[in-house]
Amino acid sequence: MGTFISQLINGLNQSSILLIATMGLVIIFGYMNVTNMAHGSMIMLGGVSAFILMEVLHLPFGIALIGCFIITGIIGMITEKLLIKRLYSKPTETILATYALSIILTELVRIKYPLSQNVHMPLPGAFHIGRVTIPYYNIFILVFSFAVLSLTLLFFRKTTFGKMLGSVTQNRTMTECLGIKTSTIDTLTFGYGAGLAGVSGCVLAPTTGVSYDMGSTYLTDTFMTNVVGGIQSFAGTAISSGIIGEGRTITAGFLNETWAKIIIFMIVIVLIRFRPEGLFTKERR
Amino acid sequence: MKNGTFKKITAAFAAVSVMLAATSCGGGASSSSSDGDVIKVGVLFSESGSTALVEKTMTNACKMAFDEINEAGGIKGKKIKYIHEDYASDPATATEKIKKLVEQDEVVATVGCYTSASRQATLSTLKDDNALLIYPTYTEGEEVSPNVIYVGNMPNQQATDFIPWILKNVGKKVFLIGSDYVFPKTCNKQARALIEMYGGEVVGEEYAPLGHTDFSTIVNKIKDSGAEVVYSALIGDSNTSFYKDYQQYGMTADTPICSISIDESNLQAIGKEFAEGHYASMPYWSSLDTEASKNFVSKYNSLFNDGTVVTVLTEATYDSCYLLKAALEKVEDPTDTTALINAFGGITFDAPQGEIKVDENNHCTWVYSRFGQIHDGAVDILYTTDKALRPEPWPSVLYPEYADSNFMPSWDDPLCYPQ
Numbered sequence: 001m002g003t004f005i006s007q008l009i010n011g012l013n014q015s016s017i018l019l020i021a022t023m024g025l026v027i028i029f030g031y032m033n034v035t036n037m038a039h040g041s042m043i044m045l046g047g048v049s050a051f052i053l054m055e056v057l058h059l060p061f062g063i064a065l066i067g068c069f070i071i072t073g074i075i076g077m078i079t080e081k082l083l084i085k086r087l088y089s090k091p092t093e094t095i096l097a098t099y100a101l102s103i104i105l106t107e108l109v110r111i112k113y114p115l116s117q118n119v120h121m122p123l124p125g126a127f128h129i130g131r132v133t134i135p136y137y138n139i140f141i142l143v144f145s146f147a148v149l150s151l152t153l154l155f156f157r158k159t160t161f162g163k164m165l166g167s168v169t170q171n172r173t174m175t176e177c178l179g180i181k182t183s184t185i186d187t188l189t190f191g192y193g194a195g196l197a198g199v200s201g202c203v204l205a206p207t208t209g210v211s212y213d214m215g216s217t218y219l220t221d222t223f224m225t226n227v228v229g230g231i232q233s234f235a236g237t238a239i240s241s242g243i244i245g246e247g248r249t250i251t252a253g254f255l256n257e258t259w260a261k262i263i264i265f266m267i268v269i270v271l272i273r274f275r276p277e278g279l280f281t282k283e284r285r
Numbered sequence: 286m287k288n289g290t291f292k293k294i295t296a297a298f299a300a301v302s303v304m305l306a307a308t309s310c311g312g313g314a315s316s317s318s319s320d321g322d323v324i325k326v327g328v329l330f331s332e333s334g335s336t337a338l339v340e341k342t343m344t345n346a347c348k349m350a351f352d353e354i355n356e357a358g359g360i361k362g363k364k365i366k367y368i369h370e371d372y373a374s375d376p377a378t379a380t381e382k383i384k385k386l387v388e389q390d391e392v393v394a395t396v397g398c399y400t401s402a403s404r405q406a407t408l409s410t411l412k413d414d415n416a417l418l419i420y421p422t423y424t425e426g427e428e429v430s431p432n433v434i435y436v437g438n439m440p441n442q443q444a445t446d447f448i449p450w451i452l453k454n455v456g457k458k459v460f461l462i463g464s465d466y467v468f469p470k471t472c473n474k475q476a477r478a479l480i481e482m483y484g485g486e487v488v489g490e491e492y493a494p495l496g497h498t499d500f501s502t503i504v505n506k507i508k509d510s511g512a513e514v515v516y517s518a519l520i521g522d523s524n525t526s527f528y529k530d531y532q533q534y535g536m537t538a539d540t541p542i543c544s545i546s547i548d549e550s551n552l553q554a555i556g557k558e559f560a561e562g563h564y565a566s567m568p569y570w571s572s573l574d575t576e577a578s579k580n581f582v583s584k585y586n587s588l589f590n591d592g593t594v595v596t597v598l599t600e601a602t603y604d605s606c607y608l609l610k611a612a613l614e615k616v617e618d619p620t621d622t623t624a625l626i627n628a629f630g631g632i633t634f635d636a637p638q639g640e641i642k643v644d645e646n647n648h649c650t651w652v653y654s655r656f657g658q659i660h661d662g663a664v665d666i667l668y669t670t671d672k673a674l675r676p677e678p679w680p681s682v683l684y685p686e687y688a689d690s691n692f693m694p695s696w697d698d699p700l701c702y703p704q
Contacts, residue, residue, distance in 0.1 A: 010501040114338045114592040116522050118556035133535035208498045209525035209554045252502040257493045258465050
């Protein structure tokens with residue numbers, strides 16, 4: 001029972017990491033329908049930006065978070081303008097192009113930072129309840145990822161921009177006829193998705209360190225979380241992060257890490273077989 | 286996702302892999318057949334892919350050593366010409382590249398390979414063509430190919446002195462962890478035998494997948510086990526997360542991590558405050574305070590300003606080149622591979638770590654055993670053997686039947702070089 005409770009709490013941490021890492025993908029993959037193989041590299045760019053802002057320029061963590069969002073957001077917008085824009089509704093080409101982009105970004109970073117780098121822990125320490133230890137930083141990640149989720153939901157549901165985005169995904173031609181500049185919306189949306197990936201890289205950096213290949217770890221996990229949750233659903237992604245994160249951690253507590261991965265992947269395969277649209281989908285596409 | 290999209294995705298992946306294979310085929314030095322005044326040597330390390338970072342420092346070490354040898358007049362008046370091939374961190378490509386080096390470039394020997402998987406991928410070519418590989422990485426043992434000289438240490442050279450010291454000075458309840466593949470598992474098998482032999486107790490054993498980054502579960506298991514010390518064979522960037530999570534989840538260096546698989550390149554990433562007070566064992570540390578070591582480190586740093594740091598691998602690769610030089614000097618005809626391999630037995634080199642020697646019988650190398658405590662981002666060496674230790678590819682604690690036979694099964698025993 002003790003193991004179960006402490007693993008349940010640890011699982012929250014892994015779930016919130018999955019959630020924040022996947023949120024950018026909900027926008028880019030879910031809303032914009034771009035199979036972005038460079039999502040992991042965007043997370044990595046966020047991590048590298050965090051390293052530069054916090055360890056080279058010695059800025060506080062809060063500013064680094066915003067900085068990472070802006071930097072990767074701008075890189076995302078440039079990517080959209082130069083590359084993605086030309087490839088909408090060409091899924092195969094998009095996969096190739098974004099995969100190539102991820103290699104280019106990874107290798108560029110490797111030239112500058114061949115060794116993995118340390119980003120200091122902004123919130124050291126932990127509090128203890130009985131035999132359960134909860135690092136302060138884990139609580140921060142949990143709160144922060146839910147805050148980002150709520151802000152994103154508000155942004156998409158309540159603002160004019162969000163409503164325009166919604167209409168673009170539903171009916172592009174009609175939206176254009178109404179005089180809305182869809183290409184600008186696309187650029188901004190892609191930038192926002194990339195920015196979210198950057199923020200997650202920044203949040204991950206203090207716990208895992210920053211290396212040029214850190215993105216590849218998250219690429220599979222984020223796509224899996226996204227597909228299980230329903231690719232257009234933020235709430236679904238939050239819940240599937242919870243299921244996958246908790247499932248993996250609790251299984252690991254009783255078996256081991258390798259078996260946890262195997263079992264979770266098997267469950268996901270079965271799930272996708274019976275609910276190919278994900279657990280939570282608004283409409284069939 | 287629709288069915289058609291899936292097909293397209295699969296097709297795209299196939300295309301990507303074909304492209305990757307195609308790009309990795311190109312490049313590399315093309316060479317004309319033998320000209321009389323040079324000796325051609327292969328260098329087989331990755332410039333791209335997941336282990337490129339580590340292998341970069343090994344390529345650098347080869348450049349440094351061969352340039353030094355050439356400046357000093359080469360081997361019997363002949364210069365060494367080294368041909369570098371990149372196997373892109375991929376074992377299958379390693380097979381292809383060793384073939385190219387041996388059959389097309391006709392090198393006399395190759396210094397190369399980092400992972401055990403890449404080394405094993407070269408073995409059948411080495412055997413078929415009777416070629417020679419000098420392998421500088423520390424390795425798990427339990428394999429000795431007649432066509433390989435193993436310059437990196439065997440697990441016994443890290444563990445036989447380290448483990449009794451840990452049990453005496455740190456604690457008797459040991460928790461074993463490692464990455465989930467052959468090297469950590471083989472090393473930990475030997476560690477367990479040594480721990481039990483010296484009266485310690487193994488209170489747990491856990492493995493994490495390669496590249497794992499969330500160690501909360503494993504740290505909790507360590508805590509629950511009542512371990513007094515953690516013996517780690519985790520490799521690569523997983524170490525960063527592990528050392529950080531270790532402290533974040535309430536463990537301190539009072540229950541230290543004793544690692545046989547971290548070096549200077551990991552320490553920077555882990556961060557000073559998280560690595561402080563833990564222990565590590567390797568034949569060589571760049572903090573080694575001898576004239577030879579200091580010269581080696583400062584020369585490396587002045588030659589290569591590419592973000593790499595000197596580690597045990599740099600040193601072992603450098604040693605590999607000099608051992609090859611000594612062997613080449615002993616033979617009449619450098620292209621006679623059998624003679625060259627035989628020439629290695631008993632060869633010594635005054636390396637940055639101290640004098641090392643290739644064993645007369647088992648193709649492995651006598652190296653030092655050193656361990657120390659991590660302080661302020663560097664390793665303070667606490668213990669050094671006064672001379673190089675004997676390599677045991679089949680450790681006598683696990684294979685008593687080989688204890689009196691120079692730790693070697695007979696060459697025709699399939700155990701010798703499993704393929």
